[in-house]
Amino acid sequence: DAEITQSPRHKITETGRQVTLACHQTWNHNNMFWYRQDLGHGLRLIHYSYGVQDTNKGEVSDGYSVSRSNTEDLPLTLESAASSQTSVYFCASSSGATDTQYFGPGTRLTVL
Amino acid sequence: LAKTTQPISMDSYEGQEVNITCSHNNIATNDYITWYQQFPSQGPRFIIQGYKTKVTNEVASLFIPADRKSSTLSLPRVSLSDTAVYYCLVGRPYSGAGSYQLTFGKGTKLSVIP
Numbered sequence: 001d002a003e004i005t006q007s008p009r010h011k012i013t014e015t016g017r018q019v020t021l022a023c024h025q026t027w028n029h030n031n032m033f034w035y036r037q038d039l040g041h042g043l044r045l046i047h048y049s050y051g052v053q054d055t056n057k058g059e060v061s062d063g064y065s066v067s068r069s070n071t072e073d074l075p076l077t078l079e080s081a082a083s084s085q086t087s088v089y090f091c092a093s094s095s096g097a098t099d100t101q102y103f104g105p106g107t108r109l110t111v112l
Numbered sequence: 113l114a115k116t117t118q119p120i121s122m123d124s125y126e127g128q129e130v131n132i133t134c135s136h137n138n139i140a141t142n143d144y145i146t147w148y149q150q151f152p153s154q155g156p157r158f159i160i161q162g163y164k165t166k167v168t169n170e171v172a173s174l175f176i177p178a179d180r181k182s183s184t185l186s187l188p189r190v191s192l193s194d195t196a197v198y199y200c201l202v203g204r205p206y207s208g209a210g211s212y213q214l215t216f217g218k219g220t221k222l223s224v225i226p
Contacts, residue, residue, distance in 0.1 A: 040218070043216035090155045101148075103157065105155060106153070106155055
């Protein structure tokens with residue numbers, strides 16, 4: 001069955017370190033998204049991609065970057081982790097036809 | 113971007129029908145209305161999507177009045193397992209490169225009471 005996976009599921013890092021969160025989908029979807037979820041804020045869009053080599057900034061993109069070298073993967077990189085980036089991160093993908101998004105299980109990141 | 117407004121929280125007893133209303137006064141002609149459900153420690157899950165009138169699936173019904181400025185998600189006979197956060201999103205299907213059109217708000221936290 002097609003699925004979307006995220007790794008690691010939990011990560012603890014230190015301020016200033018570079019961190020990369022992986023997202024892999026086997027739906028063959030063109031669209032992929034990264035969100036962060038903090039208590040009281042719902043989900044906020046970080047970056048998104050409509051296809052290979054395409055990346056776009058969402059509403060909270062500062063301090064994050066993504067690259068899309070193939071259809072299946074959209075890794076999210078925190079260039080220099082900050083305590084304010086402690087959050088739960090969700091990756092999602094969609095085919096675009098109706099824009100229904102399929103979400104991964106999430107990665108809980110703690111920056112000390 | 114169409115902004116949505118929905119109640120922060122709702123309580124319901126088991127077995128009751130629950131209706132969650134979402135306001136979206138500036139919905140555009142090509143916008144669809146989509147609802148997601150999120151359980152604790154999980155990613156959101158698609159529930160239902162509609163454009164106008166009524167849509168029903170095995171999980172819920174979605175009622176959209178003619179002016180489309182609001183929509184109501186109806187959950188029949190809720191159980192404890194329906195306790196979750198429900199998000200209303202308004203936006204258009206992707207039709208080409210451009211800015212992303214869908215935004216998740218804070219959602220409605222539904223608590224089902226035994």
